[in-house]
Amino acid sequence: MDTIKQLSEGQKRELERHLSIIRRGAVEIIPEDALVKKIATSIVSGKPLRVKLGLDPSAPDIHIGHTVVLQKLRQFQDLGHEVQLIIGDFTGRIGDPTGKSETRKQLNEDDVKRNAATYEKQVYKILDPQRTKFHFNSTWLEKMNFQDVLQLAAKATVARMLERDDFAKRYSNNQPIHIHEFFYPLMQAYDSVSLESDIEIGGTDQTFNILMGRTVQGASSFKDSQVAILMPLLEGLDGNQKMSKSLGNYIGIDETPNEMFGKTMSIPDNLMLKYFELSTSITNEELLKLKQGLKEGHVHPRDAKVQLAKEFVRMYHSEPAAEQAEQHFINVFQKRSLPENIDEMHVRIDLLEEGNISINKLLVTLGFVSSNSDARRSVFQGAVKLNGTKLLDPNERVEINSGDIVQVGKRKFAKIVVG
Amino acid sequence: MDTIKQLSEGQKRELERHLSIIRRGAVEIIPEDALVKKIATSIVSGKPLRVKLGLDPSAPDIHIGHTVVLQKLRQFQDLGHEVQLIIGDFTGRIGDPTGKSETRKQLNEDDVKRNAATYEKQVYKILDPQRTKFHFNSTWLEKMNFQDVLQLAAKATVARMLERDDFAKRYSNNQPIHIHEFFYPLMQAYDSVSLESDIEIGGTDQTFNILMGRTVQGASSFKDSQVAILMPLLEGLDGNQKMSKSLGNYIGIDETPNEMFGKTMSIPDNLMLKYFELSTSITNEELLKLKQGLKEGHVHPRDAKVQLAKEFVRMYHSEPAAEQAEQHFINVFQKRSLPENIDEMHVRIDLLEEGNISINKLLVTLGFVSSNSDARRSVFQGAVKLNGTKLLDPNERVEINSGDIVQVGKRKFAKIVVG
Numbered sequence: 109m110d111t112i113k114q115l116s117e118g119q120k121r122e123l124e125r126h127l128s129i130i131r132r133g134a135v136e137i138i139p140e141d142a143l144v145k146k147i148a149t150s151i152v153s154g155k156p157l158r159v160k161l162g163l164d165p166s167a168p169d170i171h172i173g174h175t176v177v178l179q180k181l182r183q184f185q186d187l188g189h190e191v192q193l194i195i196g197d198f199t200g201r202i203g204d205p206t207g208k209s210e211t212r213k214q215l216n217e218d219d220v221k222r223n224a225a226t227y228e229k230q231v232y233k234i235l236d237p238q239r240t241k242f243h244f245n246s247t248w249l250e251k252m253n254f255q256d257v258l259q260l261a262a263k264a265t266v267a268r269m270l271e272r273d274d275f276a277k278r279y280s281n282n283q284p285i286h287i288h289e290f291f292y293p294l295m296q297a298y299d300s301v302s303l304e305s306d307i308e309i310g311g312t313d314q315t316f317n318i319l320m321g322r323t324v325q326g327a328s329s330f331k332d333s334q335v336a337i338l339m340p341l342l343e344g345l346d347g348n349q350k351m352s353k354s355l356g357n358y359i360g361i362d363e364t365p366n367e368m369f370g371k372t373m374s375i376p377d378n379l380m381l382k383y384f385e386l387s388t389s390i391t392n393e394e395l396l397k398l399k400q401g402l403k404e405g406h407v408h409p410r411d412a413k414v415q416l417a418k419e420f421v422r423m424y425h426s427e428p429a430a431e432q433a434e435q436h437f438i439n440v441f442q443k444r445s446l447p448e449n450i451d452e453m454h455v456r457i458d459l460l461e462e463g464n465i466s467i468n469k470l471l472v473t474l475g476f477v478s479s480n481s482d483a484r485r486s487v488f489q490g491a492v493k494l495n496g497t498k499l500l501d502p503n504e505r506v507e508i509n510s511g512d513i514v515q516v517g518k519r520k521f522a523k524i525v526v527g
Numbered sequence: 528m529d530t531i532k533q534l535s536e537g538q539k540r541e542l543e544r545h546l547s548i549i550r551r552g553a554v555e556i557i558p559e560d561a562l563v564k565k566i567a568t569s570i571v572s573g574k575p576l577r578v579k580l581g582l583d584p585s586a587p588d589i590h591i592g593h594t595v596v597l598q599k600l601r602q603f604q605d606l607g608h609e610v611q612l613i614i615g616d617f618t619g620r621i622g623d624p625t626g627k628s629e630t631r632k633q634l635n636e637d638d639v640k641r642n643a644a645t646y647e648k649q650v651y652k653i654l655d656p657q658r659t660k661f662h663f664n665s666t667w668l669e670k671m672n673f674q675d676v677l678q679l680a681a682k683a684t685v686a687r688m689l690e691r692d693d694f695a696k697r698y699s700n701n702q703p704i705h706i707h708e709f710f711y712p713l714m715q716a717y718d719s720v721s722l723e724s725d726i727e728i729g730g731t732d733q734t735f736n737i738l739m740g741r742t743v744q745g746a747s748s749f750k751d752s753q754v755a756i757l758m759p760l761l762e763g764l765d766g767n768q769k770m771s772k773s774l775g776n777y778i779g780i781d782e783t784p785n786e787m788f789g790k791t792m793s794i795p796d797n798l799m800l801k802y803f804e805l806s807t808s809i810t811n812e813e814l815l816k817l818k819q820g821l822k823e824g825h826v827h828p829r830d831a832k833v834q835l836a837k838e839f840v841r842m843y844h845s846e847p848a849a850e851q852a853e854q855h856f857i858n859v860f861q862k863r864s865l866p867e868n869i870d871e872m873h874v875r876i877d878l879l880e881e882g883n884i885s886i887n888k889l890l891v892t893l894g895f896v897s898s899n900s901d902a903r904r905s906v907f908q909g910a911v912k913l914n915g916t917k918l919l920d921p922n923e924r925v926e927i928n929s930g931d932i933v934q935v936g937k938r939k940f941a942k943i944v945v946g
Contacts, residue, residue, distance in 0.1 A: 202674055202677055205677055250672065252672065253669065253672060253673075254617070254668050254675075255617075255620075255621055256673075258621055258710055259624045261707035262624035262705045264706050265703040265705055266685065266688075266706060267703065267704070269685075269706065270685070279685065279686065282686070285685040285686070286680065287680040287683050287684065287685060287706075288677040290680075290685070290706055291677055
């Protein structure tokens with residue numbers, strides 16, 4: 109490519125640096141060479157690229173799954189580019205004229221405004237407001253008349269539309285597809301025409317729609333149609349399905365530090381690195397180090413997960429909140445296997461010697477066992493815990509204080525009151 | 528049906544009379560019972576029905592093929608109903624945004640106006656201006672915004688559209704169908720919504736589009752969706768293909784009496800009754816009589832065709848013009864097989880006996896044969912004609928006058944000058 113041949117050595121290194129950041133985590137970039145050319149041109153000219161993301165006007169609560177694309181936008185901003193956030197208010201206002209689609213509920217103007225405000229508040233936890241512009245697609249779409257709409261419709265074919273996975277499936281299953289449904293991808297495509305977007309980012313489920321933007325821009329005699337950057341869909345807490353509010357397997361960025369921390373600790377180990385890569389801002393170098401540490405065994409998965417959880421709380425709340433949430437989690441975790449209400453049981457202070465008592469004696473005193481030999485058996489079975497820690501020697505003398513929890517088996521609990 | 532039960536005996540007879548006129552020539556009426564109900568209601572209420580016909584804004588020259596639907600409209604007018612003629616100027620102005628369709632050329636406003644004026648002049652040769660209203664579909668279509676268009680598009684499904692013959696064929700042959708093409712039937716359908724049409728008339732090639740009007744009216748909560756009355760496509764002069772200007776097999780209603788007469792005389796005999804039924808205003812009784820006459824052989828096909836030709840000239844010109852055209856045709860027909868310029872040849876008057884001369888002698892005199900036996904041979908071969916009539920007996924004496932044409936074989940002609 110000519111543009112690249114003209115780069116100085118320094119510019120070439122800069123190009124490689126930009127590309128390595130942009131490629132991080134992306135499933136596909138279509139077409140890759142057009143991206144390289146756009147970045148190179150921007151480096152030479154100093155002119156920022158316009159990077160577009162469409163937002164669903166009906167679901168304004170952002171969760172970690174959504175932040176995958178927002179993180180990518182932030183990376184673009186850090187490289188000097190501009191972000192275009194499109195709120196599909198026009199699409200939302202229309203809803204589904206047949207009234208049959210659950211995913212296309214009709215929103216009124218107040219809904220749209222409220223949702224937009226919610227978005228704004230949330231996305232600035234990740235994006236740089238100086239390099240972010242919100243757009244409502246009603247601005248251009250509501251001005252279009254029938255003739256404009258027909259001209260837009262002429263830019264795509266029926267066969268191409270029926271290639272979209274969901275349409276293809278419904279068509280072959282003889283489920284009705286109403287003609288207006290073809291316009292959702294066309295409207296999204298026209299947004300890119302109207303905003304002259306250089307790049308559009310989305311999850312892999314947006315591949316068809318984003319490429320339609322490329323097609324429609326091309327048919328509108330654009331010089332360089334937009335590049336699609338397709339990000340993976342992040343699995344939710346269950347480790348299987350795409351994170352989504354309706355499935356309940358999500359971590360919302362507006363959740364409290366404790367909820368956020370706790371939910372993060374529940375994700376499966378095998379997803380941890382994916383979460384780090386896609387939804388945090390740790391550098392590529394840190395990411396590599398972490399990956400190696402886990403692989404070689406000198407980083408414990410549980411510690412890495414604590415790091416991830418703290419990272420999220422730090423990003424969406426603050427550093428002190430992250431520390432507090434960790435502490436809270438430890439407390440909660442230690443008590444996790446305990447029932448809600450544990451009976452208090454008195455241990456007479458004269459049974460203690462310097463605050464200590466043998467385990468045998470403690471268990472007999474509490475009435476949890478019928479004899480020393482019964483106590484011994486329980487300990488050897490691993491059934492006896494003090495404050496969550498298993499006790500292994502029936503003759504050991506342990507220190508007890510008021511508030512300590514003694515457990516035998518799965519059912520017997522006592523909260524000690526000394527005195 | 529309740530409406531029909533409520534009719535008086537007189538009204539029932541009136542209903543039957545109306546229906547027999549409306550059914551004449553129609554291939555299909557969909558649905559038949561809705562038509563019966565609409566006619567019955569109109570008879571009771573005295574309220575005329577609104578009968579719609581869409582006109583192609585790009586082809587304003589009306590030929591006999593087009594008059595099939597116009598005759599049907601005229602029958603409705605004679606029964607007291609109102610005609611709505613829609614000029615698809617909006618559709619015409621858009622043309623085909625892909626620029627690929629020959630049948631969807633883009634028209635400018637002047638084209639549309641000129642074509643509309645042409646239509647108006649022509650259709651009033653058939654329709655009653657008092658009961659005819661012209662509409663331009665731009666009136667309502669150009670007011671529609673994107674949201675309105677989507678609401679219209681939601682009223683039909685992709686699968687249904689792909690049932691239309693031409694779409695089905697193209698889809699299965701992997702030929703592109705651009706999405707805007709789905710809107711031509713939808714716009715035509717919306718015209719029926721906008722005009723609250725009771726009935727739409729068209730050729731059988733319009734079946735899909737007219738039924739789409741029914742669907743869209745129904746989805747727009749119309750009480751009684753329009754009824755489709757589908758007329759046959761009239762074959763052109765070649766007797767095979769649909770009459771059309773581009774094929775050249777048409778009789779234009781603006782053609783001169785002589786052209787009209789001559790072209791009509793050239794249609795195949797087997798189409799004659801179809802032409803009478805569909806494109807003239809002779810009554811059902813006259814039609815039946817003609818049919819029987821032809822069948823039983825006491826009406827010669829050629830005479831019936833002359834009647835048809837005169838009927839057309841009478842309808843689109845005048846009674847005297849019809850007489851003149853017939854005369855002209857006879858003259859032309861008699862001279863049809865003759866070359867443009869025929870040499871005059873003198874026959875001395877003293878060779879005639881009471882104006883007569885034997886054929887042998889005539890041919891020798893003119894120098895067309897070398898001998899009596901040569902003359903005899905030519906006659907027996909059927910090569911000799913006087914004024915287009917074959918002469919069969921070489922010894923026959925025939926009367927000749929100045930101006931008569933004598934022909935031997937394909938090449939030898941003489942115009943006689945006696946004296």
